[in-house]
Amino acid sequence: RHYGVRMEPGKGLIFRQLFESISSTYTYLLGDKETKEAVLIDPVLETVDRDVKLIEELGLTLKVAANTHCHADHITGTGLLKKKLYGCKSAISRLSGANADILFSEGDHITFGKHALTVRETPGHTDGCVTFVLGDQSMAFTGDALLIRGCGRTDFQQGCSKRLYESVHQKIFTLPGHCLLYPAHDYKGQTVSTVEEEKKFNPRLTKTLDEFVHIMANLNLPKPAQIDIAVPANLVCGLHEV
Amino acid sequence: RHYGVRMEPGKGLIFRQLFESISSTYTYLLGDKETKEAVLIDPVLETVDRDVKLIEELGLTLKVAANTHCHADHITGTGLLKKKLYGCKSAISRLSGANADILFSEGDHITFGKHALTVRETPGHTDGCVTFVLGDQSMAFTGDALLIRGCGRTDFQQGCSKRLYESVHQKIFTLPGHCLLYPAHDYKGQTVSTVEEEKKFNPRLTKTLDEFVHIMANLNLPKPAQIDIAVPANLVCGLHEV
Numbered sequence A, B: 001r002h003y004g005v006r007m008e009p010g011k012g013l014i015f016r017q018l019f020e021s022i023s024s025t026y027t028y029l030l031g032d033k034e035t036k037e038a039v040l041i042d043p044v045l046e047t048v049d050r051d052v053k054l055i056e057e058l059g060l061t062l063k064v065a066a067n068t069h070c071h072a073d074h075i076t077g078t079g080l081l082k083k084k085l086y087g088c089k090s091a092i093s094r095l096s097g098a099n100a101d102i103l104f105s106e107g108d109h110i111t112f113g114k115h116a117l118t119v120r121e122t123p124g125h126t127d128g129c130v131t132f133v134l135g136d137q138s139m140a141f142t143g144d145a146l147l148i149r150g151c152g153r154t155d156f157q158q159g160c161s162k163r164l165y166e167s168v169h170q171k172i173f174t175l176p177g178h179c180l181l182y183p184a185h186d187y188k189g190q191t192v193s194t195v196e197e198e199k200k201f202n203p204r205l206t207k208t209l210d211e212f213v214h215i216m217a218n219l220n221l222p223k224p225a226q227i228d229i230a231v232p233a234n235l236v237c238g239l240h241e242v
């Protein structure tokens, strides 16, 4: 049976989207069905036990626990995962300023079995924000750079709305239209979007740069409740004062 | 390129999992990429506007809004969806005792484009509980019959733990091991499981029938907060006293 040139999306991939309800954070587990090597994206401290149990039940070996950026709204689970799962390495962007076993940059690959995530630097929400793109470009994990019909705020942690706009347009909207987009958060019960959809319907990123900058300068959001605890902790894989 | 006998799961399918956080309910949108016909499973009254917006953005025509059963923990959105989306029909099991445009029974199909959901009656949580199975058996929507590492309670609404045990073993655990299972609820941020996983790791359904009946008789759960409002409303597509 012929399916043309496009590969079956996520063929041979184990994939799980997991949610932490206090900070509305999505954690993503990706594993290779054959080698059982796995990567966890944006784990949350409070749900590490749930995630470890699932990793063990699925017979996976966690190679890397990676963050899309230094989060301000929750404490990362990467440090605790390293303690619980022997051999697991923590990873974050070199530009985040945080410590981790692996400090990645634009174009770097995080491999697990025959799969890989490619790092695209997408600063603007923070300096060290990245988007992880699955090898066949069928999925991308956008962190807080692009949310479903929204985007991360740009009013703290080196935030810059102009940089965010350019990151999204140059590094995310250039992915194939069918590419599934998985954000770090959602507050309305949405789980996934696509590049095509966000290019059409994102109420902020479809605007001109000037309009976008104006929108982002006038959100008047409250300071994140956990920021003064979370950011220092996340600079050291969540282990600070935990 | 050859992929053997198994079809690409969900080929030509638009699929979205949506969450309502007050009752921890999952709503599922399934659509045909070509004809744009769609089905919505277990819509919640409070999130109808979100769901209508998404259906319209994706260019879908909602043919059927179906419930897996007469819910006790939230008011269904099927009646309101009929008002908002012309031509949409409500659907529920004949054995639920509820009113709807379509009353389905074992083996019935709900078609949308070239896709179809097949009804498997899975009573035990309520008399009218069903599981919807996608045509290629790559996905099943289990309602409250089977939850991820759990199951629906059996202490009200005609609940019967023996029937539930038989339903799960005869109608869900007989699906292919790789079949993705999507429940009506999750309370721990889990989004999906598989038949293989639940057969191995479900802490209740892996027990003997006698043990299961004993577990279910001793849960000592509080009465659902919304039951006295939700059940009468859900007998008439959620429109009662709304």
Ligand SMILES: [Fe+2]
Residues within 6 Å of the ligand: A069, A070, A071, A072, A073, A125, A144, A152
């Ligand atoms: Fe963030």
Ligand SMILES: [Fe+2]
Residues within 6 Å of the ligand: B069, B070, B071, B072, B073, B125, B144, B152
């Ligand atoms: Fe229920």
